[in-house]
Amino acid sequence: MNFKDRLKIALNSELTQEELDKLPRGFQMISKIILLKLLSELYEKRFIIAKKCLELYPKMESVYYYGGKITGQFRIPEKIEFLAGKDNPVVVHKEHKVMYKFDITKIMFSKGNLNERKKLATLVKPGEIIIDMFAGIGYFSLPIGIHSEAKIIYSIELNPVAFEYLKENVKLNHLEFKIIPIFGNCKEKVKELDENGIAADRIIMAVFPAPKDFISSALLCVKDSGTFIHYEGVIEKDNYLEIYDEFDKVAQQNGYQCELIEHRVVKSYGPRLYHIVVDILVNK
Numbered sequence: 291m292n293f294k295d296r297l298k299i300a301l302n303s304e305l306t307q308e309e310l311d312k313l314p315r316g317f318q319m320i321s322k323i324i325l326l327k328l329l330s331e332l333y334e335k336r337f338i339i340a341k342k343c344l345e346l347y348p349k350m351e352s353v354y355y356y357g358g359k360i361t362g363q364f365r366i367p368e369k370i371e372f373l374a375g376k377d378n379p380v381v382v383h384k385e386h387k388v389m390y391k392f393d394i395t396k397i398m399f400s401k402g403n404l405n406e407r408k409k410l411a412t413l414v415k416p417g418e419i420i421i422d423m424f425a426g427i428g429y430f431s432l433p434i435g436i437h438s439e440a441k442i443i444y445s446i447e448l449n450p451v452a453f454e455y456l457k458e459n460v461k462l463n464h465l466e467f468k469i470i471p472i473f474g475n476c477k478e479k480v481k482e483l484d485e486n487g488i489a490a491d492r493i494i495m496a497v498f499p500a501p502k503d504f505i506s507s508a509l510l511c512v513k514d515s516g517t518f519i520h521y522e523g524v525i526e527k528d529n530y531l532e533i534y535d536e537f538d539k540v541a542q543q544n545g546y547q548c549e550l551i552e553h554r555v556v557k558s559y560g561p562r563l564y565h566i567v568v569d570i571l572v573n574k
């Protein structure tokens with residue numbers, strides 16, 4: 291029996307038929323936390339529903355209401371509210387042999403990006419120098435650190451809360467010898483890396499909306515032998531070339547040449563919208 295049917299039976303005497311029909315079909319799970327998205331009509335009943343979820347899933351420790359939006363420059367999840375069980379929003383989420391520690395009320399974590407987190411690490415060749423410009427808590431730096439033979443990863447993050455978790459996660463995964471967390475705005479920090487003679491084999495620009503204003507800075511760290519740049523954006527399905535063209539235009543203005551190596555759909559992002567990544571080889 292599916293989640294919704296089980297929940298409907300469990301709540302039969304507490305909700306009206308109309309409310310029962312509006313119950314969610316499933317939920318997101320991070321570590322031992324259930325993240326419950328509810329239609330606004332059910333918001334008032336959130337505590338009763340959460341309590342039943344815990345009864346149905348006794349191995350889970352808590353339930354939080356999840357508004358479902360991630361906003362602002364720091365990509366912070368909006369409207370997360372404790373509902374039932376143990377109120378401890380700090381989790382250690384294990385995925386693909388990587389441990390990610392973070393506070394679910396302060397830090398986004400998209401399970402839908404799992405394949406991309408796995409894929410990127412497979413592209414890295416032994417000895418690569420990598421710059422992760424929007425590192426967050428280590429979404430990409432950590433799997434690359436664990437699953438590749440990268441030489442060094444410079445992981446830049448501007449949000450102080452995310453940066454503290456990034457440092458903690460580097461230790462938790464025993465990657466101190468490979469990952470260098472750098473606090474600050476990546477626009478300035480890549481300039482400093484360039485001034486210190488550091489060029490990268492691979493640069494990760496994983497943030498929404500597509501970080502066009504950061505392209506010129508990223509180009510400073512392109513190697514004489516070429517650099518792969520992972521550039522993300524949100525588009526309508528077939529329009530991935532728009533994202534590539536946007537990058538290519540800025541690169542050309544700065545005297546660089548680009549070749550589109552691959553594009554991937556990371557996940558669906560809304561009606562007709564897709565989160566995509568383009569891998570671009572950039573040469574001086």
Ligand SMILES: C[S@@+](CC[C@H](N)C(=O)[O-])C[C@H]1O[C@@H](n2cnc3c(N)ncnc32)[C@H](O)[C@@H]1O
Pocket residue numbers: 363364365398400403423424425426427429446447448449452474475476477496497498522
């Ligand atoms: C949430 S991550 C996105 C990670 C990845 N795209 C994903 O979905 O898994 C983006 C991170 O970039 C950080 N950020 C935003 N602007 C920045 C800047 N100018 N310099 C460094 N970090 C920045 C945010 O604080 C955030 O932690």
